[in-house]
Amino acid sequence: MDFQLTDEQRALRSGMRDILAGRFSLRDAVDRVDRALWKELGEAGFFSLALPEERGGVGLGLPEAVLAFEEAGRALLPGPAVASFLAAGEVEGAWSGDAVVTAVDGTLVPWLAEADAVQGDVSGAVALRSVDPLTPLHRVPGPPRPGRGALLYAAEQLGSAARTCEMAVRYAGDREQFGQPIGAFQAVKHLCARMLVRAEVARAAVYAAAVTRDTREIRGAKLLADDAAVRNARDCLQVHGGMGFTWESEVHLHLKRAWVRAELGQRADEAQEALAAAL
Amino acid sequence: MDLTYTEEEEAFRAGLREWLASVLPRLPARPSPQDWPARRAYDTSWQRMLYDAGYGHVHWDAPPTQRLIFLEETEKAGAPYVGANFVGLLHAGPTIASEGTPEQRERWLPPVLRGDEVWCQGFSEPDAGSDLASLRTRAWRDGDHYVVSGSKIWTSHAEVADWCELLVRTAPVSEAVPKHRGITWLAMPMDAPGITVRPLRTLAGSTEFAEVFLDEVRVPAANRVGAENDGWRVTMVTLSYERGTAFVGEVVACRRVLGEIAREARANGRWDDVALRRRLGRLGAEFTALWRLTQWNVSEAQRTGGVPGVGGSVFKLRYSHARQELYDAAAEVLGADALDLGHAWNLDRLSSLSYTIAAGTSQIQQNIVAERILGLPKGR
Numbered sequence: 001m002d003f004q005l006t007d008e009q010r011a012l013r014s015g016m017r018d019i020l021a022g023r024f025s026l027r028d029a030v031d032r033v034d035r036a037l038w039k040e041l042g043e044a045g046f047f048s049l050a051l052p053e054e055r056g057g058v059g060l061g062l063p064e065a066v067l068a069f070e071e072a073g074r075a076l077l078p079g080p081a082v083a084s085f086l087a088a089g090e091v092e093g094a095w096s097g098d099a100v101v102t103a104v105d106g107t108l109v110p111w112l113a114e115a116d117a118v119q120g121d122v123s124g125a126v127a128l129r130s131v132d133p134l135t136p137l138h139r140v141p142g143p144p145r146p147g148r149g150a151l152l153y154a155a156e157q158l159g160s161a162a163r164t165c166e167m168a169v170r171y172a173g174d175r176e177q178f179g180q181p182i183g184a185f186q187a188v189k190h191l192c193a194r195m196l197v198r199a200e201v202a203r204a205a206v207y208a209a210a211v212t213r214d215t216r217e218i219r220g221a222k223l224l225a226d227d228a229a230v231r232n233a234r235d236c237l238q239v240h241g242g243m244g245f246t247w248e249s250e251v252h253l254h255l256k257r258a259w260v261r262a263e264l265g266q267r268a269d270e271a272q273e274a275l276a277a278a279l
Numbered sequence: 280m281d282l283t284y285t286e287e288e289e290a291f292r293a294g295l296r297e298w299l300a301s302v303l304p305r306l307p308a309r310p311s312p313q314d315w316p317a318r319r320a321y322d323t324s325w326q327r328m329l330y331d332a333g334y335g336h337v338h339w340d341a342p343p344t345q346r347l348i349f350l351e352e353t354e355k356a357g358a359p360y361v362g363a364n365f366v367g368l369l370h371a372g373p374t375i376a377s378e379g380t381p382e383q384r385e386r387w388l389p390p391v392l393r394g395d396e397v398w399c400q401g402f403s404e405p406d407a408g409s410d411l412a413s414l415r416t417r418a419w420r421d422g423d424h425y426v427v428s429g430s431k432i433w434t435s436h437a438e439v440a441d442w443c444e445l446l447v448r449t450a451p452v453s454e455a456v457p458k459h460r461g462i463t464w465l466a467m468p469m470d471a472p473g474i475t476v477r478p479l480r481t482l483a484g485s486t487e488f489a490e491v492f493l494d495e496v497r498v499p500a501a502n503r504v505g506a507e508n509d510g511w512r513v514t515m516v517t518l519s520y521e522r523g524t525a526f527v528g529e530v531v532a533c534r535r536v537l538g539e540i541a542r543e544a545r546a547n548g549r550w551d552d553v554a555l556r557r558r559l560g561r562l563g564a565e566f567t568a569l570w571r572l573t574q575w576n577v578s579e580a581q582r583t584g585g586v587p588g589v590g591g592s593v594f595k596l597r598y599s600h601a602r603q604e605l606y607d608a609a610a611e612v613l614g615a616d617a618l619d620l621g622h623a624w625n626l627d628r629l630s631s632l633s634y635t636i637a638a639g640t641s642q643i644q645q646n647i648v649a650e651r652i653l654g655l656p657k658g659r
Contacts, residue, residue: 003281172655189646190642193645197593202568203575204572211281220567271564279538
């Protein structure tokens with residue numbers, strides 16, 4: 001047993017981080033997918049990571065996909081990345097980043113107007129005023145359709161949870177009040193410590209689920225990662241004080257995206273019921 | 280990332296399973312926590328059995344993965360836990376192994392491994408618990424002895440211990456000597472004249488810890504581990520072992536108990552409560568994740584080959600709260616039966632209250648995480 005990242009996995013993660021670093025301004029990205037970046041991600045093998053080599057893919061496994069999606073979550077990559085990834089090998093152009101693919105997930109469809117292809121029946125879809133300015137949403141009538149990609153959404157949630165923890169720690173170290181950095185106060189320090197604990201417990205769950213592919217572990221990983229992303233973003237907002245409540249700060253974008261992802265792939269109540277049934 | 284075990288690790292697991300299956304059926308029941316002399320005899324004889332079978336050293340110099348397998352399999356098989364040998368095997372032993380002289384290792388380590396000698400921990404004081412560096416028990420040099428006076432508290436198993444890992448102040452606090460300096464780590468024989476042990480009753484009704492009063496107790500200077508006034512550094516070694524490894528085996532037990540709680544809920548009708556059922560499902564995810572975090576930390580320790588890192592604080596923080604939530608859920612399933620101490624879950628619920636206090640409170644652990652992992656400034 002060696003439950004640590006291999007050198008290759010570390011390299012993949014930092015490569016993905018480099019591609020995404022500073023590549024888009026979050027505010028410019030509202031309501032549209034950056035097609036050039038989508039194509040570049042496709043060329044870097046992001047959408048075809050898990051496709052076998054004989055089908056033109058990179059031939060890596062779920063753990064590698066999870067590391068890549070963790071980075072997407074860190075960077076708040078706009079666009080239906082999970083649906084496009086799952087469509088590689090099923091929809092023409094998805095693996096290369098030429099086609100933007102979305103899917104019906106529960107009762108929601110993200111990025112419907114921008115997508116080149118949709119998986120699932122979207123008749124009667126109605127646009128919502130999406131809470132997340134970076135994720136346009138439609139709602140489809142009828143009973144909820146089971147979502148796919150729970151673990152990839154969980155990986156994005158993990159990336160976001162780790163990122164908001166870092167943002168809070170940096171702000172707490174810089175911002176001074178009462179003559180010292182606010183991070184010297186235990187009340188703030190403890191908020192930050194709990195953020196790290198949430199992110200690290202979620203990390204162990206998400207990585208292990210990627211290795212075992214066990215259905216129960218994937219359910220648990222999504223549950224804990226949703227919780228880590230939502231609660232860390234809230235605590236990050238709290239650490240940022242009044243600044244955190246402004247549109248200009250990026251904190252709210254992490255929180256709103258975390259809320260959206262919590263509804264996709266698998267919801268908390270579904271996970272809890274399924275995990276309880278398995279006890 | 281690889282969660283499969285090597286052939287060698289699986290062979291170790293198979294051998295251990297076979298041995299446990301052969302010895303456990305013959306083991307008598309563990310005595311009650313009201314009778315520590317009987318418990319000491321029971322726990323040390325279990326340690327002797329482990330030693331004779333070649334498993335005595337597993338907490339120290341076995342590879343971390345092997346240790347993880349040992350804890351997993353012994354718990355699954357329902358084998359006794361370290362009990363009265365806790366301090367000797369998990370704190371003092373590893374500390375002496377890493378910081379002691381060859382003579383000290385030779386003197387103290389074999390008896391711990393064989394279950395011949397039991398240790399207790401003389402760290403906390405009435406005015407120095409979480410603020411451990413404020414300890415006031417004094418020791419002054421008299422020839423080749425230290426003479427120690429003061430008092431210790433929350434000393435587990437003190438009345439049945441042979442040795443005490445004792446922290447004393449050997450230089451008074453001053454501008455030149457800040458409180459973290461001037462502390463020395465001594466091995467104190469518990470039968471020395473001048474030691475009075477007064478057991479304390481826990482809120483669970485047992486007497487597993489005690490107050491220890493020290494009145495001019497003479498401790499040979501040769502019993503000092505590490506340099507004089509360098510005890511704080513030695514102590515940090517001890518505490519990283521405590522946090523890094525002490526709770527690992529219990530996660531397996533919590534997963535088992537959660538299954539039992541779910542079975543009870545199905546049997547008594549409480550399962551129909553949606554909120555309670557979902558809470559149990561969530562705890563399932565929680566303990567699975569904590570087990571994976573354990574494997575993550577163990578793999579990291581195996582790679583670095585060193586003392587367990589501060590990652591133990593992350594684990595301890597989350598685990599101690601999860602354990603309390605587990606037994607609160609058990610109480611909700613039991614309903615009025617949660618008031619009956621005849622049910623084992625209720626005693627466990629009471630003892631779980633100590634988990635967020637012992638071995639560094641959750642508040643202290645959060646300071647450690649914030650300052651040592653996240654790099655936030657020290658402050659008030």
